[in-house]
Amino acid sequence: xxxTVEKNLNTVREKIDNAARQWGRTGDDVQLIAVTKHKSDEDxxxxxxxxxxxxxxxxxxxxxxxxxxxxxxxxxxxxQLHLIGPLQSNKVKDAVGLFDVIETVDxxxxxxxxxxVMQDAGIYLPYFIQVNTGEEEQKAGIAPRELSDxxxxxxxxxxxxxxGLMCIPPVDDSHALHFALLHKLAKEHGLKxxxxxxxxxxxxxxxxxxxxxxxxSGLFGV
Ligand SMILES: *Cc1c(COP(=O)(O)O)cnc(C)c1O
Numbered sequence: 001x002x003x004t005v006e007k008n009l010n011t012v013r014e015k016i017d018n019a020a021r022q023w024g025r026t027g028d029d030v031q032l033i034a035v036t037k038h039k040s041d042e043d044x045x046x047x048x049x050x051x052x053x054x055x056x057x058x059x060x061x062x063x064x065x066x067x068x069x070x071x072x073x074x075x076x077x078x079x080q081l082h083l084i085g086p087l088q089s090n091k092v093k094d095a096v097g098l099f100d101v102i103e104t105v106d107x108x109x110x111x112x113x114x115x116x117v118m119q120d121a122g123i124y125l126p127y128f129i130q131v132n133t134g135e136e137e138q139k140a141g142i143a144p145r146e147l148s149d150x151x152x153x154x155x156x157x158x159x160x161x162x163x164g165l166m167c168i169p170p171v172d173d174s175h176a177l178h179f180a181l182l183h184k185l186a187k188e189h190g191l192k193x194x195x196x197x198x199x200x201x202x203x204x205x206x207x208x209x210x211x212x213x214x215x216x217s218g219l220f221g222v
Contacts, residue, residue, distance in 0.1 A: 004221070005043055005046045005047060005219060005220060006046060006047075006050050008218060008219045008220070008221075009032075009034075009047065009050065009052060009219055012032065012202075012215055012218050012219060013027070013032065015202075015203060016030050016032060016202070016203075016206065016213065019202075019203040019206040019207065020206055022207075023206065023207050025206070029211060030206055030210060030211060030212070030213060031054055031211060031212045031213075032052075032054060032212075032213060032215060033054050033055065033056040033082055033084070033195070033212055033213065033214045033215065034047055034052055034054065034055050034056065034215060034216075034219055035055070035056045035057070035058070035084065035198075035214050035215060035216035035219075036055050036056070036057060036066055036216075036220075037056075037057055037058050037059065037062060037085075037216065038062075039066075039216075039220050041066075043220050044066060047219070048070070048076060053076060053078050053079050053080055054080045054082070055067070055079070055080070055081055055082070056081070056082040056083075056084040056103075056214050057081065057082075057083065057084070057085070058083070058084050058085025058086075059085055060083070060087070060091045060094050060095050060098070061091075063081065063083070063098060063099070064094065064098060067079075067081055067098065068098060071098070079100075080100045080101065081098065081099050081100050081101075082099065082100065082101045082102075082103055082195075082212075082214075083095055083099045083101070083102045083103060083104060084103050084104065084166070084195070084214055085104060086104055086106075086140045087102065087104055087105075087110060089109060089110060089113045092110070092113045092114055092117050093117050093121075096114065096117050096118055096121055096123050096125065097121065097123070099125070100125065100126075101125060101126050101127070101128070102114070102125060102127050102128070103127075103128040103130065103164075103166040103195050104128070104130045104140060104141075104166065105127045105128065105129050105130065105154060105160065105162070106129065106130045106132075106140050106141050106142050107142070108150070108153060111150075111153060111154045111157075111158045111160060112157075112158060114127070114158065114160060115157075115158035115159060115160060118160075119159075124161060125161070126161050126162075126163040127154070127160050127161060127162050127163065128162070128163065128164045128165055128166040128193065128195055129142060129147065129150065129151060129154065129162055129164075129165055129166070130142065130165075130166045130167065130168075131143075131144055131147060131165050131166070131167050131182060131185060132144075132167075133167045133169060133170075133178040133181050133182055134169060134170035134173060134178060136170055139168065139170075141167065141168075144181065144185060147165075147185055147189065148189070151189055162191065163191065163192060163193045164186065164191050164192060164193025164194055164195060164211070164212075165182050165185060165186045165191055165193070165194055165195070166182075166194075166195035166196065167179075167181075167182045167195075167196050168198075169196075169201075175201045175204055175205070176204050176207070176208065178196075179196050179197070179201075179204060179205050179207075179208035179209075179210070180208050182194060182196055182208075183208050183209040186209075192211070193211045193212065194208075194209050194210050194211050194212070195210070195211070195212040195213075195214065196208070196210045196212075196213070197210045197213040197214065198213070198214050198215065198216070198218075199215050199216060199217045199218030199219075202215060202218075
């Protein structure tokens, strides 16, 4: 079990490198977020022990259980934790205290709350806006046509440091189309970071400019 996670990490890194080079980029342009939701403590520790430091969680409570003690221990000063799941307004305070990057800013109420909490706490994080590229009703994210206004709101009214965009394409659609759309939106708005691509499609996402890929099952199995 343990050996597998490290082996998978090396395999995924190699594939990231190859995909990046194929598109005239380098592996260093693409950061690997290890997604540790529903994962065991042993699995998480194994990645830390081989030096991996960039992780993603999609729920604040579970992230707290996985990471708070490890952060407090001071053993991993370069640990980077991304929130990649929906954030409820009543969890904002906890999230700002725990995460290093929040990728899922997607509505005015949340942006306002982040702004208040951030200024109270004196913690200034980088943020991504989640875009609902497939405009799916059940999915979080701002609609593509609303992005310009929302970005302006986040920057001007809320003083949030928005650095990039994030998306989760519809399951049944061509993911490449959604990656291309997110890339285009980021370019139009001068945003450098693109969080897109999961275990099944990260090489495609890299072809379309992903700077962060989010990998769970590809590292830990399903
Ligand atoms: C779980 C999750 C992932 C990882 O998915 P895998 O298919 O297991 O790689 C990536 N992004 C988000 C937002 C997730 O919730």
